[in-house]
Amino acid sequence: MPGLVLSPRLQQVLVELLRELGRPATTEELARQLRERSVRAEPTE
Amino acid sequence: MADRTEVAPAPAVTFRGTEREQELAERVHALLRASARFYPLHAPIRVPLRAVAEYFATLEPTVSPEEWFAQLKRAIEANDHVFALEASDGELVVATTRGGSPPLPPEALIDTAHQLPRRFMEPPPEAVAPAPRPRKAESTAPVEEAVPEAAEETAVAEAVSTVVEDLSLLSDAELLEAVRATLSQLPGVVGFGDLWAAADIVPRFSRGDVRRIREYIAERGEPLLDDELLEVVLKVPSRSPEATLYRLALDVHLAEESDFEFVGVPDAHAWTIREINPVPTPKRRPADIGQDYRYLLEETGTVQPASESVVDHVLTFYEHYLGVLPYDATLASVLPGRVFPAQARALLQFEAAQTHETFYVELRYPTANRGGFLFGLEPFFAANLVAGALITIERTDDPRRFVIDYLPISRQERRLLALDEKQKRYEFRPTVYFCAVQDSMLLTEQRFPRFAGQQPLDERTRRAYERVLEVTFERIGENVGTPEAPRYMATLDDLVAAVNVERPLSAEKIRQILASPEFPQFEPDPEVEDLFYYTPNR
Numbered sequence: 001m002p003g004l005v006l007s008p009r010l011q012q013v014l015v016e017l018l019r020e021l022g023r024p025a026t027t028e029e030l031a032r033q034l035r036e037r038s039v040r041a042e043p044t045e
Numbered sequence: 046m047a048d049r050t051e052v053a054p055a056p057a058v059t060f061r062g063t064e065r066e067q068e069l070a071e072r073v074h075a076l077l078r079a080s081a082r083f084y085p086l087h088a089p090i091r092v093p094l095r096a097v098a099e100y101f102a103t104l105e106p107t108v109s110p111e112e113w114f115a116q117l118k119r120a121i122e123a124n125d126h127v128f129a130l131e132a133s134d135g136e137l138v139v140a141t142t143r144g145g146s147p148p149l150p151p152e153a154l155i156d157t158a159h160q161l162p163r164r165f166m167e168p169p170p171e172a173v174a175p176a177p178r179p180r181k182a183e184s185t186a187p188v189e190e191a192v193p194e195a196a197e198e199t200a201v202a203e204a205v206s207t208v209v210e211d212l213s214l215l216s217d218a219e220l221l222e223a224v225r226a227t228l229s230q231l232p233g234v235v236g237f238g239d240l241w242a243a244a245d246i247v248p249r250f251s252r253g254d255v256r257r258i259r260e261y262i263a264e265r266g267e268p269l270l271d272d273e274l275l276e277v278v279l280k281v282p283s284r285s286p287e288a289t290l291y292r293l294a295l296d297v298h299l300a301e302e303s304d305f306e307f308v309g310v311p312d313a314h315a316w317t318i319r320e321i322n323p324v325p326t327p328k329r330r331p332a333d334i335g336q337d338y339r340y341l342l343e344e345t346g347t348v349q350p351a352s353e354s355v356v357d358h359v360l361t362f363y364e365h366y367l368g369v370l371p372y373d374a375t376l377a378s379v380l381p382g383r384v385f386p387a388q389a390r391a392l393l394q395f396e397a398a399q400t401h402e403t404f405y406v407e408l409r410y411p412t413a414n415r416g417g418f419l420f421g422l423e424p425f426f427a428a429n430l431v432a433g434a435l436i437t438i439e440r441t442d443d444p445r446r447f448v449i450d451y452l453p454i455s456r457q458e459r460r461l462l463a464l465d466e467k468q469k470r471y472e473f474r475p476t477v478y479f480c481a482v483q484d485s486m487l488l489t490e491q492r493f494p495r496f497a498g499q500q501p502l503d504e505r506t507r508r509a510y511e512r513v514l515e516v517t518f519e520r521i522g523e524n525v526g527t528p529e530a531p532r533y534m535a536t537l538d539d540l541v542a543a544v545n546v547e548r549p550l551s552a553e554k555i556r557q558i559l560a561s562p563e564f565p566q567f568e569p570d571p572e573v574e575d576l577f578y579y580t581p582n583r
Binding site: 003004005006007009010011014015018019022023024025026027028030031034035038039 | 207221231234290
């Protein structure tokens, strides 16, 4: 199975998340926050 | 010889093995560095081993190129922290770097900073084209493919990774994998293990800080946790709000320093330096032990590390003699996993419940072609246990610390198999022990009398599973044929105990080989379970 990499848009969201946190975060915490943010942003279509 | 190359050995590189192997390894490294003196420090230097042997033979013609080849190969294998031996077009190639470490895999050397996907991110894109929804036929697929109209050059990248746009299609585990893979490639993000931060908030350390850390580890003489290094050397209290950030900064910084090596486990990040290695080298070279355990690569793939709190194990002769334990599916379930994929080893502390002693044990993680194992248990095994002993390994609250235990029993005395190291022969010695054993793994004279006087197998024979089994049948099996046309019979229990004198091999693997049509010399009994026959020259 090929590896998974987030799209440029999601990469940008990840970087923003880390900057907003202003502290180290675990992969799990970032994944959870990324999913939450992604769900909030979805109903635009 | 090193002098003739006019390149002094790099002061930071230390060599292992016998005196002769160290000398040869140093000469080879000097030679390779001389041939690549303008290479970057970590760029791979690759030369066919045959060419090196021929070069040595021209300088010292009293030794043939073939003999040089064999001697150099042994020296290089003993120094696998400096060299890698690679097979290329049927030829052995010796590889190293000027820095004195095996070269990194090609993918690790690719500078991704200027690749197309990264350049699209700098500066950040203002508008992103909507990604296509998955076609209905792909709706159950966990991930969404990248834009099909992508340019030719990006198609190559897509062949090795799948770009994810819609997170609702990913399971939690897949999302974790994607986030981890993405963060490890993002510019402006630093991470170590499972922790990440924006690079601009991570503090930096001076050369003086690093030097003091090095001196402190040298003074203490053992691997130390990042927490202790921060608190004692850098005066950052481990309970302060910024401790996590400093811990990450320290781990990231030390990971880039060639003098330091990470030997920790998840949640206990320990560091050591080259000259501090609390585990003595085993009697057999670790690279060879890893080769012996190669068969384990088939079984440890799906094990969840640290999923069990305690496991049992029965010691084999091989393990008892060398002070090793296999990183098999059972032990891997209690031991810690790697902190990062390239981690080669971890140093654990084992506490003996009966003797109240604590000692360091090295966990070698499996590689692509070597099985994983633990070593450093030889003094404890020799003083307290015999081959066949039942032991338990238990996790503690400290992720680096484990309790090794056995069941004490009243005094037992038996004549047990031992190896006379001077005569290079097996013999039975009167042995007193006080530990519970599994009788099927106990190697008594009464059970295997023909082992006495036998010599250990040579390296080539012991590497071929079927040859070891054939010899073992002859050593312990009952001849149910005739003296002229022998046919040996043995139970699986006997074979497991006796094969594991020469090399490690699980009961499952032995059963699989004996029942395989690939080896017609072996056959299972059609009626009795786990009874097998060996007919020579079949």
